[in-house]
Amino acid sequence: MPMDATLRGIRLVGERTLRIVERVGATVAFLGLTLAQSATSFRRFGLVIREIFYAGVQSLIIILVSGLFVGMVLGLQGHETLQNYGSEQSVGVLVALSLVRELGPVVSALLFASRAGSAITAEIGLMKATEQLSAMEMMAVSPISRVVAPRFWGGVFSMPVLAMLFSAMGIIGGFLVSVVVIGVDDGAFWSQMQAAVDFRHDIVNGIIKSVVFGIAISAIATFEGYEAPPTAEGVSGATTRTVVSSSLAILALDLVMTAFMLKGWN
Amino acid sequence: MTNLVEISDLNFGYNDRLVLKGINLAVPKGSLVAIMGLSGCGKTTLLRLIGGQLRAREGSVKVAGYELNHIGQRDLYALRRRLGMLFQFGALFTDLSVYDNVAFQMREHTDLPESVIRDLTLMKLNAVGLRGVQSLMPSELSGGMARRVALARATALDPELILYDEPFAGLDPISLGVIGQLIRRLNDVLGATSVLVTHDVQESLKIVDYVYFVSEGVIVAQGTPDEIRASHLPFVHQFVWGEVDGPLPFHYPAQTIQNDLGLRGG
Numbered sequence: 389m390p391m392d393a394t395l396r397g398i399r400l401v402g403e404r405t406l407r408i409v410e411r412v413g414a415t416v417a418f419l420g421l422t423l424a425q426s427a428t429s430f431r432r433f434g435l436v437i438r439e440i441f442y443a444g445v446q447s448l449i450i451i452l453v454s455g456l457f458v459g460m461v462l463g464l465q466g467h468e469t470l471q472n473y474g475s476e477q478s479v480g481v482l483v484a485l486s487l488v489r490e491l492g493p494v495v496s497a498l499l500f501a502s503r504a505g506s507a508i509t510a511e512i513g514l515m516k517a518t519e520q521l522s523a524m525e526m527m528a529v530s531p532i533s534r535v536v537a538p539r540f541w542g543g544v545f546s547m548p549v550l551a552m553l554f555s556a557m558g559i560i561g562g563f564l565v566s567v568v569v570i571g572v573d574d575g576a577f578w579s580q581m582q583a584a585v586d587f588r589h590d591i592v593n594g595i596i597k598s599v600v601f602g603i604a605i606s607a608i609a610t611f612e613g614y615e616a617p618p619t620a621e622g623v624s625g626a627t628t629r630t631v632v633s634s635s636l637a638i639l640a641l642d643l644v645m646t647a648f649m650l651k652g653w654n
Numbered sequence: 655m656t657n658l659v660e661i662s663d664l665n666f667g668y669n670d671r672l673v674l675k676g677i678n679l680a681v682p683k684g685s686l687v688a689i690m691g692l693s694g695c696g697k698t699t700l701l702r703l704i705g706g707q708l709r710a711r712e713g714s715v716k717v718a719g720y721e722l723n724h725i726g727q728r729d730l731y732a733l734r735r736r737l738g739m740l741f742q743f744g745a746l747f748t749d750l751s752v753y754d755n756v757a758f759q760m761r762e763h764t765d766l767p768e769s770v771i772r773d774l775t776l777m778k779l780n781a782v783g784l785r786g787v788q789s790l791m792p793s794e795l796s797g798g799m800a801r802r803v804a805l806a807r808a809t810a811l812d813p814e815l816i817l818y819d820e821p822f823a824g825l826d827p828i829s830l831g832v833i834g835q836l837i838r839r840l841n842d843v844l845g846a847t848s849v850l851v852t853h854d855v856q857e858s859l860k861i862v863d864y865v866y867f868v869s870e871g872v873i874v875a876q877g878t879p880d881e882i883r884a885s886h887l888p889f890v891h892q893f894v895w896g897e898v899d900g901p902l903p904f905h906y907p908a909q910t911i912q913n914d915l916g917l918r919g920g
Binding site: 511515518519522523524525528529534 | 737746758763
């Protein structure tokens with residue numbers, strides 16, 4: 389019956405939408421719980437430093453190498469396009485603005501979600517599956533404050549630094565391709581970049597974006613790990629959900645923030 | 655003798671399925687009590703109710719004077735500082751060394767200087783015969799060693815009540831004997847009270863003071879080890895002597911095999 393099929397379709401869409409809304413709500417509630425139980429993380433900052441090492445420092449290689457390649461591609465593409473208009477000297481501006489405004493925060497966040505976010509989810513999920521979180525609860529130690537909060541803050545602190553390093557490496561990559569290889573004047577490359585890139589509107593806005601992405605990725609990764617069914621299949625599913633949900637959240641948040649930033653938050 | 659654990663008229667279930675029905679149980683101070691039964695009979699659920707990890711639907715669970723059905727988070731954590739729990743497979747923190755696992759609660763709940771924590775930790779490890787593995791990680795331990803380290807961790811703060819969830823599961827005969835003797839010795843040396851959930855009859859009857867038998871969510875028998883060994887109750891007899899058939903049939907209830915195989919006349 390076509391009517392039945394239509395109703396089933398509508399019901400399916402409704403159920404899925406409700407599930408997504410419920411999941412987003414639960415993640416936000418979990419984020420609130422994590423923030424409320426973050427005192428231990430700041431009192432014993434060594435716990436956060438350890439997580440910055442695992443999430444941030446160990447993501448450095450992939451971030452730096454990816455940044456270099458993205459910058460090189462931007463240099464090549466930018467030079468190719470700009471020379472049609474006789475503006476190839478502005479390739480430095482194109483590379484820098486693309487990186488600090490958009491590609492630096494967004495691509496580094498996507499890489500961070502895949503590399504560190506999935507690792508955080510798997511680690512917390514496995515701790516749950518092997519009853520380590522229950523053991524902690526039975527020792528009167530809150531797993532949220534001892535396990536989740538340090539990992540959350542480790543991710544939040546790491547993300548903007550990684551994004552800045554990604555952009556810096558990208559600019560070096562763009563310089564290598566357009567100045568060293570193609571032969572664009574290095575004075576024009578740097579001086580035009582310096583004149584066009586605004587500290588407040590470009591660099592600070594890029595950092596704000598990366599902080600927001602860091603919060604989103606860390607909240608999703610810790611939530612998915614904490615709520616993972618305590619089985620091998622449950623942990624693997626949670627890891628996948630972390631990468632998918634984080635990537636979608638990054639792109640959606642980027643759109644919203646870019647819209648506000650271009651209008652000057654007014 | 656006063657009771658450290660008192661359970662009366664307890665009912666508990668998951669969704670519509672009642673797992674424990676009308677349980678009445680008492681654990682006197684200083685005693686070592688076993689709760690025995692087949693896998694899935696509800697004994698681990700009972701242990702989780704005593705540890706405050708689950709809340710009863712009806713009835714009362716009193717531990718050290720606290721009514722657990724109405725206990726708040728603060729009181730629950732205050733109570734848990736007086737408890738120790740050994741999980742089925744140890745649940746050691748895999749990111750911490752053996753030494754750090756045992757020192758974990760001391761660091762979380764006391765202001766003792768590190769030198770004192772070191773001495774106490776080494777004494778706890780010495781008590782289970784594993785001072786020599788203090789620098790190893792949990793992944794480098796055998797199953798029996800992990801269980802002994804977990805025992806040292808569970809007794810780190812000299813708890814009043816120690817809960818054991820299947821402490822003999824998956825152990826070789828020598829490790830099994832070692833763990834059994836340690837459980838008895840630690841209970842007596844620390845002046846603690848212990849509740850042991852297990853289906854290992856022979857090892858448990860050697861060390862415990864009293865036994866409760868649970869079957870299908872009901873306490874079907876109780877008594878001292880000698881009374882249990884001499885019991886003529888069909889269920890207890892079958893369980894203690896490991897008989898294949900008896901009140902608990904070999905076959906799980908099902909339709910006839912002829913029906914399942916689609917044979918004529920089934």
